[in-house]
Amino acid sequence: MNAQNPKLGINTGILLEAGTNEAEILVFEVGGQTFGVNVAKVKEVLGITKVTALPQGHPSIEGVVRIRQEVVTLIHLGRFLYGDAEEVASQDSDCLLLLEFNQRPLAFRVNRVHRIYRVSWKATRPLPITPGMAAPITSVVLIDGKLVQILDFESIGADVAGISEEASNSSGVSRIDAPNIPIVFAEDSRMISEMISDHLQEAGFTNFHGFVDGQAAWEYLEALAEDETVETIREKVGILITDIEMPRMDGFSLAKHVRMHPVLGTLPIVIFSSLVSRDNEKKGAQVGVDTQVPKPRYAELVEKTRQLVGLSELVEA
Known part of the structure; x- marks a missing residue:
């Protein structure tokens, strides 16, 4: 109706x-x-x-x-x-x-x-x-x-x-070593894609791959998983960060594909989007997203990423 x-x-x-x-x-x-x-x-x-x-x-x-x-x-x-x-x-x-x-x-x-x-x-x-x-x-x-x-x-x-300047300038994210943890992110905005890369790098991450739409990210992940097992896939990809609205495949569909995959299914998934809301939090839960972060909260994105890949203890120490 x-x-x-x-x-x-x-x-x-x-x-x-x-x-x-x-x-x-x-x-x-x-x-x-x-x-x-x-x-x-x-x-x-x-x-x-x-x-x-x-x-x-x-x-x-x-x-x-x-x-x-x-x-x-x-x-x-x-x-x-x-x-x-x-x-x-x-x-x-x-x-x-x-x-x-x-x-x-x-x-x-x-x-x-x-x-x-x-x-x-x-x-x-x-x-x-x-x-x-x-x-x-x-x-x-x-x-x-x-x-x-x-x-x-x-x-x-x-x-x-300047809607992103305050969030960017006040990030206050300390740099810690992230031992080559591979990150995949999907983001169709070139400006925000660059900001994600910059903040991950400033936080100590060095191994990340960005894609302009969910379909490209999914094809990359699917290819990575061909010769891997649930136990070894984390050596190739440690976490997925994705926008919601993107060409060809949106973030919820990407998350759904990942959760249904026999090798990729346990991969941590973070939604990073300007569309974060109560309704979309429910949708994210439906497809197994671990957490959602509103744009442009880059410091929060870094912190959630660290938590999901097991680095939060290092930050607290």
């Missing part, structure tokens, strides 16, 4: 089960181009009323808006993506997407909201890597005959509003 989400004002459908490798994507327009965002990241879709300008801010920050009792930074998404091009000027029909990152709300001006589509992550593809290109896009998917680009809102928020 479908349910109406009063905050979005759009039919969001049923709550997706864990491991179905599906997502609900809100499709919208900016500057005549079609983009998408996972509905789970969107708190509300609202009209835009009074905007209070801020002096000497990032050129993409339009100002602040009041949403009930909160004052929220408003990012002009068209200006961020295309600069001051005439076709992305503010319009009377514009609306506001209210998203939240680590309990910090951010608002984004878009030109038009279409509707929500239920899609399989199998249908999405990572953005091809092109030298010199740093587009804030994690993947693309064909919906109703249109190529929809899934935006990397975490990277945009970090670039424009």
Whole structure:
């Protein structure tokens, strides 16, 4: 039975089960181009009323808006993506997407909201890597005959509003030796992938492999397990860290595949995602995830990783 989400004002459908490798994507327009965002990241879709300008801010920050009792930074998404091009000027029909990152709300001006589509992550593809290109896009998917680009809102928020700076600068993680413990992580955001690598390295880990989607990580793990046993697999991979939403295979499906594998089944699994919530904690439990850490809490990610690979005693000593 479908349910109406009063905050979005759009039919969001049923709550997706864990491991179905599906997502609900809100499709919208900016500057005549079609983009998408996972509905789970969107708190509300609202009209835009009074905007209070801020002096000497990032050129993409339009100002602040009041949403009930909160004052929220408003990012002009068209200006961020295309600069001051005439076709992305503010319009009377514009609306506001209210998203939240680590309990910090951010608002984004878009030109038009279409509707929500239920899609399989199998249908999405990572953005091809092109030298010199740093587009804030994690993947693309064909919906109703249109190529929809899934935006990397975490990277945009970090670039424009510094949403990850506080978590990064205050990590306070001490360095200890991690005797070549192999770590596999799956993360489609290039910026966050680099941050994970940096924090693991600063904490003393030296052996880690990152992948841009769950399918690539799964193929790597499956190949590793071919000539191993439950007793020896930890020499090849000690822990899996994974995002939830990724092209081709999401984190819950990846965890489900790992738990069902006869050799990989006991591998520790950490979800590291901006989508950590009560509902997703329940979904993680359904597929056997050991713990979930909200982005961008890198220090907590390092600590949970240490605990699950048996290094927490060294930290306490």
